[in-house]
Amino acid sequence: MNNYGIVYDIRNDKAVVLTQNRSFVMIQKREDMCLGQKIAFDDKDICTLKNNHYKYVSIGAGIAAVCVLLFVFFRMIPANTDIYxxxxxxxxxxxxxxxxxxxxxxxxxxxxxxxxxxxxxxxxxxxxxxxxxxxxxxxxxxxxxxxxxxxxxxxxxxxxxxxxxxxxxxxxxxxxxxxxxxxxxxxxxxxxxxxxxxxxxxxxxxxxxxxxxxxxxxxxxxxxxxxxxxxxxxxxxxxxxxxxxxxxxxxxTNVATPAPTLVPTKSYLQNDNIKASSSPMPETSPIVTTQPKDGELTNSPPKPTKGTSVENTVENKKIIKLKHYNEKQELSSQAIRWDFVLENTGNELINLKNVKVRYYFKEDVDKTINFSVYYYSLGEEKTDVNGKVYNIAKLDSTNRYLEVTFEKGSISPGESAWVFGEITREDWTKFNQQDDWSFYQGNLAFSDWNKMTVYISNELVWGIEPY
Incomplete structure (x- = not known):
C-alpha cells in the first residue's frame, strides 16, 4: 500500500480521502474508518468517480478544517513512503x-x-x-x-x-x-x-x-x-x-532428520565476474580458462570418461554415500537447491576437510551467483561450509558446477552429515533446470543420487561425472 491519506468525509459505503498530494479521492469504506484517521490504500482501492463533486465539496466552508488536516497529515506522512x-x-x-x-x-x-x-x-x-x-x-x-x-x-x-x-x-x-x-x-x-x-x-x-x-x-x-x-x-x-x-x-529432538536453523550465509561465488565472498574461502582460488577443450574440465585433475560411476566400490579406502532431495521441483526456479546427506558407509572416520561435493548445472547467462547455506549438522553454517562455482567446457547437460567444501567436521562410520543450501542469481531471475545434470525431479525424500559427485583427497569416490 503506497498511498496515504486522511479520511475527510464518509458517505454511505464510500470515504473521501485527502491524499498527501493535496487531492481528494474516493475509496470503499472500511469498517474501522473514522474522520481524521490516517490510512494507507492501494491504487486499486480508488473508486472511479462519475463527476468531480468530491473534489470541491465543502472546500470553501471547511478550509480551516482542511488546513488542520494538512498540517497534521504532512507531519505524519514520511517523505519516503515507498515500501522497500x-x-x-x-x-x-x-x-x-x-x-x-x-x-x-x-x-x-x-x-x-x-x-x-x-x-x-x-x-x-x-x-x-x-x-x-x-x-x-x-x-x-x-x-x-x-x-x-x-x-x-x-x-x-x-x-x-x-x-x-x-x-x-x-x-x-x-x-x-x-x-x-x-x-x-x-x-x-x-x-x-x-x-x-x-x-x-x-x-x-x-x-x-x-x-x-x-x-x-x-x-x-x-x-x-x-x-x-x-x-x-x-x-x-x-x-x-x-x-x-x-x-x-x-x-x-528428531535426530533422524536434522532441519535448518535458518541462518543463511550469503556469499558471492567467484566466477567469470568475480566478487568477494562473506564466507571463508581457500586461499588458492580456481582459475577458469577462457577456452577449454571440448569435454575437458578446467583446473581439475584428469577425470573418467562420461558414464564412469564410482559408488561405494573403492576397496580398502574410506567410502561414502550421497543422498539428495530437491525442494525446488519446478523446472523454472529462482533457486537451485543442492541439499545433501553424506553417509559414512566405511569403517574409518572421514575428515570432511578432505571432502568435496559437486552439483552440476547449466547456466545460459553470465550473472553473478549467490551461495547460501541453511544448515550444517556438524558445525556453523556461516564459517564451516564454503561454496564456489566453476566453469567447465559446455556440454548438453552442464557448463558449471558448484563445489561445496568444509572447514571442519568429521563423520564416524555409520553416521551422517546433513548440509542444506541453495544458489541463486544476483538479480533473482529464474534458472531453467530442465537439462541440468544434477537436477533430481520427483523424489519425495532424501535418496541415493549418483549425479552429484563426492571426492576424498581429490579422488572420485561417489557418483557419475557428466563429461
Missing part, C-alpha cells in the same frame, strides 16, 4: 513490518492477538526497524512472552518488495544491503539480551506472498515447508501457535 522490504518477527507473538529504504517502519501487521497487543503499545512510525525489534522484545518480556532467564530464539525473516530495488546488491564484503540489515538486527538482539538468540533468513517476495495466503509470517512458513520436506509435517495452525524456540527444539 518486509521484515517479519516471530517469538510467538508473530508480526510483520513494512520498512522504507532508510530501514524505518511504515506499517505493522499482527498475525496473532499477542502481537497486536505489543504493536498497540509501541510508537512505530518512522522508527528504525532495529529499535522497533528491541521494543518488541522489551514488551514481550513485560507480557511474559519471554522469561527473564529463559533461553529464547527469535526468528527474523526479510523479503525485498522488488529485488531490482537493491541497486547496491553487493559490496566489498560480499553482503547485500538487506543481508547487512539482518546481520545488524541479529547483533543488536544478541548484544543486548544474553538469553536470546536471533535467527535470520532471507526469503523472496513470492515466498512472503505464499505465506500471507495462510495468514502466517514468511519465516514460519519457511519452517512449515522444511518440516514438510523432511517428512515431519505440521499443520499451518500448529506452526502459527508455536514459539520459535519450541519449533527449533522440536526439530532438534
Amino acid at each position: 522490504a518486509y521484515i517479519a518477527v516471530d517469538i510467538n507473538p508473530s508480526m510483520e513490518f513494512c520498512i522504507n529504504r532508510d530501514y524505518k517502519v511504515l506499517k505493522a501487521v499482527a498475525f496473532n492477538d499477542d502481537a497486536a497487543k505489543l504493536i498497540n503499545d509501541i510508537d512505530l512510525t518512522l522508527r528504525p526497524i532495529e529499535d522497533v525489534v528491541m521494543e518488541i522484545i522489551k514488551g514481550s518480556k513485560n507480557y511474559g512472552y519471554i522469561g527473564v532467564e529463559e533461553k529464547t530464539d527469535i526468528l527474523i525473516s526479510a523479503a525485498l518488495k522488488n529485488a531490482n530495488n537493491e541497486t547496491n546488491a553487493s559490496n566489498s564484503s560480499g553482503s547485500s544491503d538487506i543481508d547487512k540489515l539482518l546481520d545488524k538486527i541479529e547483533k543488536v538482539i544478541e548484544d543486548n539480551n544474553s538469553n536470546i538468540d536471533g535467527k535470520t533468513v532471507r526469503l523472496t517476495l513470492e515466498e512472503r506472498e505464499a505465506a500471507s495466503e495462510f495468514d502466517i509470517s514468511m519465516g514460519k512458513y519457511d519452517y512449515f515447508l522444511k518440516l514438510k520436506e523432511q517428512g515431519k509435517a505440521k499443520s499451518i495452525d500448529e506452526i502459527a501457535t508455536m514459539k520459535v524456540s519450541d519449533l527449533i527444539n522440536s526439530i532438534a
